Amino acid sequence: MLEPTGVLPQQAWRLSTETRSWPDEVLVDVEVLNLDAASYRQLREQHGDPDAVRRAVLDIITERGKLHNPVTGSGGMLLGAVREVGPESPLGLRPGDRIATLVSLTLTPLRIDDGLARWSGASEQIPCRGTAVLFGRSIAAVLPDDLPDELALSVLDVCGAPALTDRVVREAGTGDQGGPSVLVLGGGGKSGSLSLAAARRAGAGRLVALVPTRAEADAVRAAGLADEVVLADARDPVAVAAAVGARADVTVVCVDVPGCEHGAILATVDGGTIVFFSMATSFSAAALGAEGLAADVRMLIGNGYVPGHATFALDLLRSTPGVRDLFERRERQTSPT
Amino acid sequence: MLEPTGVLPQQAWRLSTETRSWPDEVLVDVEVLNLDAASYRQLREQHGDPDAVRRAVLDIITERGKLHNPVTGSGGMLLGAVREVGPESPLGLRPGDRIATLVSLTLTPLRIDDGLARWSGASEQIPCRGTAVLFGRSIAAVLPDDLPDELALSVLDVCGAPALTDRVVREAGTGDQGGPSVLVLGGGGKSGSLSLAAARRAGAGRLVALVPTRAEADAVRAAGLADEVVLADARDPVAVAAAVGARADVTVVCVDVPGCEHGAILATVDGGTIVFFSMATSFSAAALGAEGLAADVRMLIGNGYVPGHATFALDLLRSTPGVRDLFERRERQTSPT
Numbered sequence: 001m002l003e004p005t006g007v008l009p010q011q012a013w014r015l016s017t018e019t020r021s022w023p024d025e026v027l028v029d030v031e032v033l034n035l036d037a038a039s040y041r042q043l044r045e046q047h048g049d050p051d052a053v054r055r056a057v058l059d060i061i062t063e064r065g066k067l068h069n070p071v072t073g074s075g076g077m078l079l080g081a082v083r084e085v086g087p088e089s090p091l092g093l094r095p096g097d098r099i100a101t102l103v104s105l106t107l108t109p110l111r112i113d114d115g116l117a118r119w120s121g122a123s124e125q126i127p128c129r130g131t132a133v134l135f136g137r138s139i140a141a142v143l144p145d146d147l148p149d150e151l152a153l154s155v156l157d158v159c160g161a162p163a164l165t166d167r168v169v170r171e172a173g174t175g176d177q178g179g180p181s182v183l184v185l186g187g188g189g190k191s192g193s194l195s196l197a198a199a200r201r202a203g204a205g206r207l208v209a210l211v212p213t214r215a216e217a218d219a220v221r222a223a224g225l226a227d228e229v230v231l232a233d234a235r236d237p238v239a240v241a242a243a244v245g246a247r248a249d250v251t252v253v254c255v256d257v258p259g260c261e262h263g264a265i266l267a268t269v270d271g272g273t274i275v276f277f278s279m280a281t282s283f284s285a286a287a288l289g290a291e292g293l294a295a296d297v298r299m300l301i302g303n304g305y306v307p308g309h310a311t312f313a314l315d316l317l318r319s320t321p322g323v324r325d326l327f328e329r330r331e332r333q334t335s336p337t
Numbered sequence: 338m339l340e341p342t343g344v345l346p347q348q349a350w351r352l353s354t355e356t357r358s359w360p361d362e363v364l365v366d367v368e369v370l371n372l373d374a375a376s377y378r379q380l381r382e383q384h385g386d387p388d389a390v391r392r393a394v395l396d397i398i399t400e401r402g403k404l405h406n407p408v409t410g411s412g413g414m415l416l417g418a419v420r421e422v423g424p425e426s427p428l429g430l431r432p433g434d435r436i437a438t439l440v441s442l443t444l445t446p447l448r449i450d451d452g453l454a455r456w457s458g459a460s461e462q463i464p465c466r467g468t469a470v471l472f473g474r475s476i477a478a479v480l481p482d483d484l485p486d487e488l489a490l491s492v493l494d495v496c497g498a499p500a501l502t503d504r505v506v507r508e509a510g511t512g513d514q515g516g517p518s519v520l521v522l523g524g525g526g527k528s529g530s531l532s533l534a535a536a537r538r539a540g541a542g543r544l545v546a547l548v549p550t551r552a553e554a555d556a557v558r559a560a561g562l563a564d565e566v567v568l569a570d571a572r573d574p575v576a577v578a579a580a581v582g583a584r585a586d587v588t589v590v591c592v593d594v595p596g597c598e599h600g601a602i603l604a605t606v607d608g609g610t611i612v613f614f615s616m617a618t619s620f621s622a623a624a625l626g627a628e629g630l631a632a633d634v635r636m637l638i639g640n641g642y643v644p645g646h647a648t649f650a651l652d653l654l655r656s657t658p659g660v661r662d663l664f665e666r667r668e669r670q671t672s673p674t
Binding site: 009010011072073074075102103104106107137138139160259262276279281282283284285286287288289290291292293294295296297298299300301302303304305306307 | 346347348409410411412439440441443444474475476497596599613616618619620621622623624625626627628629630631632633634635636637638639640641642643644
């Protein structure tokens with residue numbers, strides 16, 4: 001990495017994108033980049049029209065040597081084919097393997113060779129040609145044969161959320177009658193719908209999805225992912241608390257807009273747990289909000305890595321038709337026309 | 338609150354500071370404001386000389402109706418005397434009580450009447466005259482008789498840290514031989530030294546303090562708060578990992594500068610827990626850093642509220658002479674000369 005020296009790649013402002021790899025590195029021919037939802041939303045809001053979004057993404061990659069949104073601090077992931085494997089790489093990959101990276105693009109050296117010419121700027125998935133480098137400590141999943149690439153990529157992008165939700169719900173469940181109640185803010189999105197499915201499988205009791213629109217509520221209901229689907233703006237704490245009613249033992253925040261911390265806190269019982277997966281989460285808003293409300297809640301930073309998370313998420317998608325329906329519905333909506 | 342409507346006070350840009358209180362509110366005559374460490378450091382770095390810091394703090398309070406640093410998102414707390422108690426206030430306070438607020442100044446309506454004329458800008462504690470409003474859901478502690486005000490205020494400012502450290506170390510300790518190993522980054526500071534004392538009392542095994550300077554290392558050693566005191570810049574992940582050696586079961590981050598997330602992650606065992614108390618913590622740096630390092634660590638947002646935290650912290654200070662020594666040493670260093 002280049003600037004500043006002595007920090008790890010995610011902290012670095014700019015990465016070196018030399019394509020001669022170290023012995024433990026893997027070179028990847030990039031096929032698709034997948035922007036994380038918070039980053040894509042921020043770029044769209046800042047730049048407006050799709051063409052400006054496209055230029056902004058290209059500028060970020062050119063300037064920083066990685067796709068690292070300077071405002072949200074987040075990146076996304078990529079899909080590609082392994083070109084070269086260093087002799088000391090521990091990742092178990094072979095040239096030709098088609099893979100998705102499971103570490104953030106914020107720490108993946110990346111060079112784009114086609115100016116993102118094939119991308120309209122109107123979707124989170126960016127078809128492109130370029131080169132990326134995986135480090136020894138990276139993680140990548142070989143793409144499954146039985147799912148379309150875009151679908152697999154969408155699932156792998158958020159696969160940390162269902163795996164950690166599974167763990168937290170199981171921990172909260174010990175000794176409870178009927179399992180802990182679970183609330184998912186943003187239950188209609190990618191990480192949200194997978195988290196609902198994971199919570200149900202982990203033995204959740206009352207399972208509530210909160211969504212922002214009637215259309216999304218209908219879709220989540222049709223998918224059968226929750227016991228109750230409620231409508232509210234997740235940024236309005238009072239509205240969230242009113243919509244949810246009885247507070248949840250576990251609240252999972254999957255809304256990709258800023259300002260959802262206090263609603264999550266108000267909607268969670270004392271002694272309960274909140275898991276923040278949204279990259280739009282503010283550390284200080286969460287810490288000081290809980291303090292200010294005298295709320296004795298355990299608040300977890302949603303770590304995107306849990307051992308086995310890729311397999312777990314893909315399996316949830318395969319075994320929960322409702323989740324797959326929501327993913328495919330979402331793809332149809334965000335695909336360029 | 339004024340702007341925008343429909344959010345809770347901490348999220349609001351600006352609070353109303355009308356001094357006619359609601360039935361469940363308490364009016365307080367302010368004597369001292371205590372800036373949180375991250376905020377004071379940021380203001381000093383941005384504005385340089387103490388007089389400019391003083392003006393910046395006054396401008397924030399005048400503009401926002403509260404002491405809410407727009408860069409760090411944090412505030413601090415205050416010491417004052419209760420002037421008026423609304424008939425429906427649940428806080429159990431009486432007019433004349435001398436109190437410290439235990440909710441952040443980021444959600445406390447505040448008006449300053451003396452232009453901060455008695456403060457030099459060169460310390461975190463700001464003697465002043467003004468009025469603050471406590472809401473029904475606030476928390477305030479009546480000041481103890483046996484400790485100087487400034488000392489009590491300093492302890493109460495960070496009292497969430499030792500209480501949550503106590504809980505986390507006890508949870509981590511079940512079934513372990515000799516107790517979980519605990520690392521405190523910034524072990525020489527206020528929250529750091531209290532967290533060390535709390536960890537020891539909670540049954541920590543190997544207890545390591547990491548500090549940035551030789552002088553601070555000597556002070557922590559003299560105070561007898563840790564089994565090992567190591568020197569490193571907490572922002573340098575590789576240096577942190579090297580200095581700490583064997584990774585910790587529990588890592589407590591009390592360093593008030595940005596960029597300490599990755600060092601904490603590298604220094605913690607898989608399956609271990611990190612508690613971030615520093616308001617300078619970046620949510621995305623922590624989440625994506627752990628993912629990028631494939632580190633299966635549980636990361637907690639340090640909630641400033643734990644039931645009984647004020648009494649617990651004051652008691653730790655009274656019963657641990659080394660902690661009191663460090664607090665008093667720190668006061669001597671930061672007091673205006």
